[in-house]
Each structure stands twice: as C-alpha cells, then as structure tokens.
Amino acid sequence: DARVTQTPRHKVTEMGQEVTMRCQPILGHNTVFWYRQTMMQGLELLAYFRNRAPLDDSGMPKDRFSAEMPDATLATLKIQPSEPRDSAVYFCASGLAPTGVNTGELFFGEGSRLTVL
C-alpha cells in the first residue's frame, strides 16, 4: 500500500558528524514537508517543497541544515555539523496539492529518531 518511507529509522551519532535523512514520498504526491518533533517544541515545520521546488525553509537553522529534492521520489534533510540540540524525531510528510495554494491532506512517514551525543 502507498506510504511515505523514511530512512534511517534510528541514528546515533557524535557531535560534529554529518547526518542525512531521506524520505520517499507517496508516488504521485507533489508536496513534501519536513517537521521536527521534540518534547519542548512540539511539531515544528522545518521546510517544504512543491513540485520539487522549495517554498519555505524559514524554520531551519540555515547554518547547519539543508533540505533538497534531487528528484520527485526523494527528499533529503542534511545536518552538518550535528549538535546535541538536534536530537529529535524528524518526520517527512507528503501530499497531493490541488490547484492553488492548498496543500491537501498530508500523510506522514514513521520518522527518523536522531540522537547526537
């Protein structure tokens, strides 16, 4: 059945290392969102794309985070260098946006749990 796939599911790394998280949106979906969930901040929007073009990445710390969509089947979120405060669960969601600005219904992957020591 159609689902959003995220890898890795769990990642433990040391401070200063590069981390790359990947997301495969549901086939045919044209909108991808990245969220970060922590106990303190809840679900924060980091960045989102429509038709592979970034629409807004104002939620991301620009100095260390980057998000891209190399093609329609892959979205990536990279942290370089990682810091302990980046420890969180990172969710990817995809949707099929109709015409106009409405994003439509979002479907979430199972998340990537990142621990930075």
Add this chain to the structure above:
Amino acid sequence: GIQVEQSPPDLILQEGANSTLRCNFSDSVNNLQWFHQNPWGQLINLFYIPSGTKQNGRLSATTVATERYSLLYISSSQTTDSGVYFCAVGGLGASKIIFGSGTRLSIRP
C-alpha cells in the same frame, strides 16, 4: 502567521467515556486535519476537515470555519485511543501546515 491552540492539554478518562477536543485557529483556513499520534510515535490521519462534519466509527469531527474552531469527538473511549491528538491547519493563501501543541489523552481501563 496563523496561530493554533488546542485544549485541553491533557485529558484522563475511564474506558467507555466520551470526550471533546478543541482546536482554535487565529485566521481563515483552507486546510485542517486531525491526527492521532499513538504511543509508538506514528502520526495517523483521522480527518481532513477544513469545513463541515465527518464521522468515522466512534470518531467524528466538526469544523466551523466562520468561527475559527474545530472539534474532535471520541465516543465510548477505548484504551487504544490513548495518545496525543494534533490539529494541523493551513491558512488561506498559504501552503504551510502548522501544528497545534496537541491534547494528550489517557484512557484508563
């Protein structure tokens, strides 16, 4: 940007009880969804409901867009209903989807 407030923040109920969760938003919306985050962390779609009323089994939702709120009703609660319920909204003329802080529901057997 649009603000989303959910209430109550926490709710503890006995199995079989009914509950109403509320989501208030600060501006007109073109997108509103309810999600359930289960104890394993998965975000499960419940309703896509920018306006009107929908029902799915023991769950139903109503969004009154003109008054800027949405309600999620859970009837005859079961322990498997435990978890965090999130409301997420997208404002008119905007593509971003913003989450409320959630309502943590605990159903006691």
